[in-house]
Amino acid sequence: xxxxxxxxxxxxxxxxxxxxxxxxxxxxxxxxxxxxxxxxxxxxxxxxxxxxxxxxxxxxxxxxxxxxxxxxxxxxxxxxxxxxxxxxxxxxxxxxxxxxxxxxxxxxxxxxxxxxxxxxxxxxxxxxxxxxxxxxxxxxxxxxxxxxxxxxxxxxxxxxxxxxxxxxxxxxxxxxxxxxxxxxxxxxxxxxxxxxxxxxxxxxxxxxxxxxxxxxxxxxxxxxxxxxxxxxxxxxxxxxxxxxxxxxxxxxxxxxxxxxxxxxxxxxxxxxxxxxxxxxxxxxxxxxxxxxxxxxxxxxxxxxxxxxxxx
Amino acid sequence: xxxxxxxxxxxxxxxxxxxxxxxxxxxxxxxxxxxxxxxxxxxxxxxxxxxxxxxxxxxxxxxxxxxxxxxxxxxxxxxxxxxxxxxxxxxxxxxxxxxxxxxxxxxxxxxxxxxxxxxxxxxxxxxxxxxxxxxxxxxxxxxxxxxxxxxxxxxxxxxxxxxxxxxxxxxxxxxxxxxxxxxxxxxxxxxxxxxxxxxxxxxxxxxxxxxxxxxxxxxxxxxxxxxxxxxxxxxxxxxxxxxxxxxxxxxxxxxxxxxxxxxxxxxxxxxxxxxxxxxxxxxxxxxxxxxxxxxxxxxxxxxxxxxxxxx
Numbered sequence: 001x002x003x004x005x006x007x008x009x010x011x012x013x014x015x016x017x018x019x020x021x022x023x024x025x026x027x028x029x030x031x032x033x034x035x036x037x038x039x040x041x042x043x044x045x046x047x048x049x050x051x052x053x054x055x056x057x058x059x060x061x062x063x064x065x066x067x068x069x070x071x072x073x074x075x076x077x078x079x080x081x082x083x084x085x086x087x088x089x090x091x092x093x094x095x096x097x098x099x100x101x102x103x104x105x106x107x108x109x110x111x112x113x114x115x116x117x118x119x120x121x122x123x124x125x126x127x128x129x130x131x132x133x134x135x136x137x138x139x140x141x142x143x144x145x146x147x148x149x150x151x152x153x154x155x156x157x158x159x160x161x162x163x164x165x166x167x168x169x170x171x172x173x174x175x176x177x178x179x180x181x182x183x184x185x186x187x188x189x190x191x192x193x194x195x196x197x198x199x200x201x202x203x204x205x206x207x208x209x210x211x212x213x214x215x216x217x218x219x220x221x222x223x224x225x226x227x228x229x230x231x232x233x234x235x236x237x238x239x240x241x242x243x244x245x246x247x248x249x250x251x252x253x254x255x256x257x258x259x260x261x262x263x264x265x266x267x268x269x270x271x272x273x274x275x276x277x278x279x280x281x282x283x284x285x286x287x288x289x290x291x292x293x294x295x296x297x298x299x300x301x302x303x304x305x306x307x308x309x310x311x
Numbered sequence: 312x313x314x315x316x317x318x319x320x321x322x323x324x325x326x327x328x329x330x331x332x333x334x335x336x337x338x339x340x341x342x343x344x345x346x347x348x349x350x351x352x353x354x355x356x357x358x359x360x361x362x363x364x365x366x367x368x369x370x371x372x373x374x375x376x377x378x379x380x381x382x383x384x385x386x387x388x389x390x391x392x393x394x395x396x397x398x399x400x401x402x403x404x405x406x407x408x409x410x411x412x413x414x415x416x417x418x419x420x421x422x423x424x425x426x427x428x429x430x431x432x433x434x435x436x437x438x439x440x441x442x443x444x445x446x447x448x449x450x451x452x453x454x455x456x457x458x459x460x461x462x463x464x465x466x467x468x469x470x471x472x473x474x475x476x477x478x479x480x481x482x483x484x485x486x487x488x489x490x491x492x493x494x495x496x497x498x499x500x501x502x503x504x505x506x507x508x509x510x511x512x513x514x515x516x517x518x519x520x521x522x523x524x525x526x527x528x529x530x531x532x533x534x535x536x537x538x539x540x541x542x543x544x545x546x547x548x549x550x551x552x553x554x555x556x557x558x559x560x561x562x563x564x565x566x567x568x569x570x571x572x573x574x575x576x577x578x579x580x581x582x583x584x585x586x587x588x589x590x591x592x593x594x595x596x597x598x599x600x601x602x603x604x605x606x607x608x609x610x611x612x613x614x615x616x617x618x619x620x621x622x
Contacts, residue, residue: 239591251578259578265589266571267564273592280550280576281584 006038007031011075014104017136019073029071030057032085034078046070046097056086056118059099063092063124071100074117079109079143084116093124093156102134105145105171114146121152123159123186131163137170144172151178157212158185165192167202168310176204184212184241192221193310196229196257205234210243210272219247224306225257236264239272249278252309254302317349318342322386325415328447330384340382341368343396345389357381357408367397367429370410374403374435382411385428390420390454395427404435404467413445416456416482425457432463434470434497442474448481455483462489466497468523473500478513479621480506487515495523495552503532504621507540507568516545521554521583530558535617536568547575550583560589563620565613 007015011033028046031039040048045065049058059070072087089099107113123129137145153161167174180188188208196202208217217237225231237245249261265274283305291301318326322344339357342350351359356376360369370381383398400410418424434440448456464472478485491499499519507513519528528548536542548556560572576585594616602612 253578253581253583255581257581260575261577261587262573262575263587263589264571264573265591266569267562267591268569270564270566270568270593272564274590276572276574276587276589278574278576278587279585280578282581 006036007033007075008077010077010106011038014075014077014106014136015073018075018102018104018134019071019100027069027071031071032074034076035081035083043068051086055084056088059087059089061089061091061095061097063094065092065095065097067096069098069100073101074103074115076104076113076115077106079107079113079141080111082112082114086118087120089119089121091121091123091127091129094126095124096128098130098132100132102132102136103147104136105139105147107137107139107141107143107145109141110143112144112146114148116148116150118150119152121154121161123153123155123161125156126158127156128160129162131161133163133165135167135171135174137172145170146173147171148175149177153178153180153188155180155182155186155188157183159183160187162189163191165190167194169195171202172200174202176202178205179207180217181209181211182215182217185214186212187215188217190217190219192223194221194223194231195226195306195310196224196231197226198229199227200229202229203232203234206247207236207238208245209238209240210245211240213242215241216244217246221249222251222310223259224252224310225254225259227255227257230258231260233259233261234263235276237266237274237276239265239267239269239274241269242271243269243273245272245274247276251280252306253280253282317347318344318386319388321388321417325386325388325417325447326384329386329413329415329445330382330411338380338382342382343385345387346392346394354379362397366395367399370398370400372400372402372406372408374405376403376406376408378407380409380411384412385414385426387415387424387426388417390418390424390452391422393423393425397429397431399431400433402432402434402438402440405437406435407439409441409443411443413443413447414458415447416450416458418448418450418452418454418456420452421454423455423457425459427459427461429461430463432465432472434464434466434472436467437469438467439471440473442472444474444476446478446482446485448483456481457484458482459486460488464489464491464499466491466493466499468494469496471498474502476501476503478505482513483511485513487513489516490518491528492520492522493526493528496525497523498526499528501528501530503534505532505534505542506537506617506621507535507542508537509540510538511540513540514543514545517558518547518549519556520549520551521556522551524553526552527555528557532560533562533621534560534570535563535621536565536570538566538568541569543571543573545573545575546587548577548585548587550576550578550580550585552580553582554580554584556583556585558587562591563617564591564593
């Protein structure tokens with residue numbers, strides 16, 4: 001694959017981490033490496049076009065496109081690179097597609113590397129999207145690995161979107177902002193998984209506006225904060241119509257970490273039904289002891305519980 | 312009773328509403344009517360002293376005082392009266408007392424009537440307090456009935472406080488602020504019940520700091536917003552030690568009301584276990600229909616459900 005697309009071995013490994021890419025992906029794709037286009041393929045139904053001002057790409061998915069996928073991973077292996085990218089997805093009526101994004105940073109130098117990506121999704125009527133976004137950092141340098149993703153979702157009548165947003169390892173600082181506006185009958189599911197360690201800092205914010213009758217949203221966040229890391233979770237659901245909203249934030253705290261969960265549910269309509277749940281706690285001692293009696297060390301037992309929790 | 316204490320018939324009715332007083336209370340009391348002292352009695356163990364600067368009263372409860380009560384209701388029947396009062400409660404070690412506060416406003420005029428009361432509680436080691444606070448408004452005047460209570464609680468080791476804070480009717484505008492700091496082993500239970508109607512506006516905020524090992528807090532809010540009223544509920548629990556915190560906000564929305572719930576749980580210690588739950592919704596249709604088949608009108612059925620919910 002590294003032959004076909006202009007990526008080196010480090011970038012190849014990052015692509016595996018963030019987009020599960022071991023070979024050239026099926027379907028349309030656009031790969032960005034160190035700020036440059038490293039490979040692009042369109043399909044009959046999916047067209048990827050660079051923005052004229054060079055700030056990002058537009059992805060046009062034709063109405064009625066079924067069971068196709070788009071991969072648009074970004075990798076940075078050059079220390080000190082800072083970039084801001086705007087990607088817009090236009091998903092036609094009745095389309096049913098999978099979109100895989102993600103960003104991997106290898107920083108072996110002393111300068112900070114930063115990728116700020118703004119993704120905007122426009123879902124047509126009855127369109128269905130599964131969106132997967134993974135963030136990953138590695139490298140021994142003193143330079144920080146910074147990722148600030150912004151996601152804006154506009155959902156027309158009866159559209160459906162499922163988002164999986166994962167940050168598993170190595171990102172020093174992240175500010176995540178996701179905003180969604182739902183028309184009548186639209187349904188949004190967000191699953192976020194976040195792990196911070198060392199002295200990492202993560203802020204994750206969601207604002208979901210349920211504007212149309214019959215719209216619904218389910219925001220589920222699971223996170224683990226280890227060592228001296230800190231996390232802030234903000235989830236806002238506004239019920240402006242006959243709608244249903246649920247948000248849930250479960251967090252495991254370890255070491256000297258700090259976690260804050262600040263949900264906000266607002267009913268501006270009598271027919272809005274909104275629920276929020278949040279829990280922060282450490283791993284229960286009994287769970288650890290149980291696994292340790294099976295022969296695991298305490299560290300192994302913790303790792304197994306954390307992996308299960310974030311799965 | 313109106314003979315013994317300097318209160319008139321309107322004030323007498325207000326006292327019944329906010330302090331369940333039909334006669335002179337047993338135990339110590341201090342009754343404030345239209346900004347003036349209308350009656351005061353001390354007991355052997357409980358001494359009520361006016362502050363020298365006239366801004367309020369200090370209530371001293373001797374260590375070891377058992378099964379005594381203090382009533383300190385406030386009534387306003389003069390339109391346009393605005394007052395700010397500071398009351399400080401010093402509860403000695405091992406004391407076990409009931410404190411009943413509350414404020415009733417009758418506003419028959421066109422000017423706003425406002426009572427802002429700041430209550431500070433200092434609980435000694437092992438002290439136990441049950442605190443009841445009721446707010447009530449009435450009167451046909453155009454003037455608003457405004458109540459802004461501030462409550463600050465400082466709890467020493469192994470002290471216990473149970474707070475019942477109720478605002479059932481007729482208060483046009485309220486900003487409630489409650490802050491508590493808990494030392495090791497201290498336990499705080501807050502039950503809030505709030506009903507807003509017409510174009511009323513209520514903001515209720517809690518900040519609970521669990522500073523000592525073994526401290527715990529349970530904040531339970533139930534509210535109903537009718538007509539064009541609006542409510543905002545803010546609950547913040549900070550876990551700074553090995554502690555347990557739970558906050559729960561259930562709200563029924565009716566008419567064109569608006570309700571916002573913004574909890575915040577923060578674990579600054581790995582041994583803090585914090586949980587929050589919130590739910591906003593309207594009365595389920597099936598519940599109404601069930602009561603209506605028993606012969607109630609829709610309005611009667613709604614009233615019965617609301618009363619049960621706020622009980």
